[in-house]
Amino acid sequence: MSDAPAARPTDVPHALRHLELIEAEVARHRQNAFRARVAALVAFGGFVALHGARSQPRYMFVAPALAVGAWLLDAHAEYHARCLRWLAAAVRGDAAPRPPAMSLDASPFAERVSWRSALLRPARAAFFLPLVMLGAYIAVDAPHLDPDTVPSELFWYLAVTFVGFLALVGVAWSWWLDRFGAGTFAPPPAVSTAASFQGAPGALPSGHASYDGQSGPFPPRDPRKEHTNPFGTAVG
Numbered sequence: 001m002s003d004a005p006a007a008r009p010t011d012v013p014h015a016l017r018h019l020e021l022i023e024a025e026v027a028r029h030r031q032n033a034f035r036a037r038v039a040a041l042v043a044f045g046g047f048v049a050l051h052g053a054r055s056q057p058r059y060m061f062v063a064p065a066l067a068v069g070a071w072l073l074d075a076h077a078e079y080h081a082r083c084l085r086w087l088a089a090a091v092r093g094d095a096a097p098r099p100p101a102m103s104l105d106a107s108p109f110a111e112r113v114s115w116r117s118a119l120l121r122p123a124r125a126a127f128f129l130p131l132v133m134l135g136a137y138i139a140v141d142a143p144h145l146d147p148d149t150v151p152s153e154l155f156w157y158l159a160v161t162f163v164g165f166l167a168l169v170g171v172a173w174s175w176w177l178d179r180f181g182a183g184t185f186a187p188p189p190a191v192s193t194a195a196s197f198q199g200a201p202g203a204l205p206s207g208h209a210s211y212d213g214q215s216g217p218f219p220p221r222d223p224r225k226e227h228t229n230p231f232g233t234a235v236g
Helices: 012-052 062-092 107-112 115-119 122-141 153-180
Strands: none
Touching: 012 062, 012 122, 062 107, 062 115, 062 122, 115 153, 122 153
C-alpha cells in the first residue's frame, strides 16, 4: 500500500461530516471496550462466587477463560478504532488511498494496524493480566487436586506464575517495538482535522471544524450573548 498522501478534499463540508461520522464510530468502539471490561469484572466475580460455593468446583477454569475472552474483545475494539483513525487521516488527505464519501470501511488500512500492539498494550495488560492470573490461581486451588494422580498444586502455581512472567515479557517487547521499532506505522495527528483543509473554517482544540471562523464557505456568526433576561432571550 502506498504511503503517499492523497489529495486534499475539495468538498470541505462533506469531508467534515465524514470525519464526524468516523469520530462517532470510534466513540462506539471505545464504549464497547469499556463494556467489555465491566462485563469481565461482573462475569468473573459472579462465576467465582457462585461456582465456588459448590462442594467440588471443578469448572473454575472457566473464570480465567472469561477474562481472556474479555481481553480479546477489548483488543478487538481498539484494533478497529485504530483502523478508523487511519480512515480519518485518509479523509483529511494525510494518507492514501482516498476512501469513498461517507464510508466507514477501514479495511484498506488494516495492514497498517498491528493486532499485537492492540492486544499487548500495557494499559490493557495491566487491567486484564492480574484478572487472568487471579482466576488461574483460583482454578488451581479450587478442585483440591490429588497429588497421587496429577501434578501437585505447587507445580501448577509455578506454571501459572511462569506464564504470567512470559506475558509481561511479551508486553514489554510489544511496547519496545511500538516505541522504537522501525516498522511502526501511526496515522498523522488528528489536531489538523480542519486546519489541513484549504479554505476550511478554523479548527477547534478537539479537532472539529468551527463554523464561526472568518474564512471558508460559511459566513461568520455574531458573538454568542452570554447575558440573558429572565425570559431567556439575549440582552443587547
